Amino acid sequence: MSAQKIHHVVPDASPPPPSSLYSHAVEAAGWLYVTGQLPSDPDAPEADLPSGIEAQAELCFKNLSRILAHTGYVYDDTVFVRIYLSEFDRDFAAFNTVYARYFRQDGLRLPSRTTIGVAKLGRGALVEIDLVGYKNR
Incomplete structure (x- = not known):
C-alpha cells in the first residue's frame, strides 16, 4: 500500500516560472519535500533579484517560511537542508549569518545540511535552498 501524497501549491509563495512544472512541496507519510527556492519576491515575482547574499537568502527563507506555514510544518521539523x-x-x-536566524544553534536541533558551490543558478541568483521536513503524524 503506497502512502498518500499531498501536492502543495502555495498561493502566497513565489510562483513557479511558466517553463517549470512542479509543486512547491510534496508531502508523503510525514515527510515534506520542499522544492528549491530562489530569491524571488513572492509579492513581486517578476521584480529584479536584490543584490547581495544576505538579501537574497532572506527572500529564499521568506518563500520557505510561507510554504512551511501552508503545509503545517515549522523549521524545527526540518531534517535536511541543501544550499x-x-x-x-x-x-x-x-x-x-542569515541561516542562523532560522535554525536553532543549540546543536541538538540543527538539520543535516549540504552546501554546494555551483556555476550558475536560475535568474542569475546567488543562492537557492531546498529542504526536507518530517513530522510523525
Whole structure:
C-alpha cells in the first residue's frame, strides 16, 4: 500500500516560472519535500533579484517560511537542508549569518545540511535552498 501524497501549491509563495512544472512541496507519510527556492519576491515575482547574499537568502527563507506555514510544518521539523551558492567562497560566511536566524544553534536541533558551490543558478541568483521536513503524524 503506497502512502498518500499531498501536492502543495502555495498561493502566497513565489510562483513557479511558466517553463517549470512542479509543486512547491510534496508531502508523503510525514515527510515534506520542499522544492528549491530562489530569491524571488513572492509579492513581486517578476521584480529584479536584490543584490547581495544576505538579501537574497532572506527572500529564499521568506518563500520557505510561507510554504512551511501552508503545509503545517515549522523549521524545527526540518531534517535536511541543501544550499546552492553561485559564489561559494565569497558568500558562505555571510549566508550562514542569515541561516542562523532560522535554525536553532543549540546543536541538538540543527538539520543535516549540504552546501554546494555551483556555476550558475536560475535568474542569475546567488543562492537557492531546498529542504526536507518530517513530522510523525
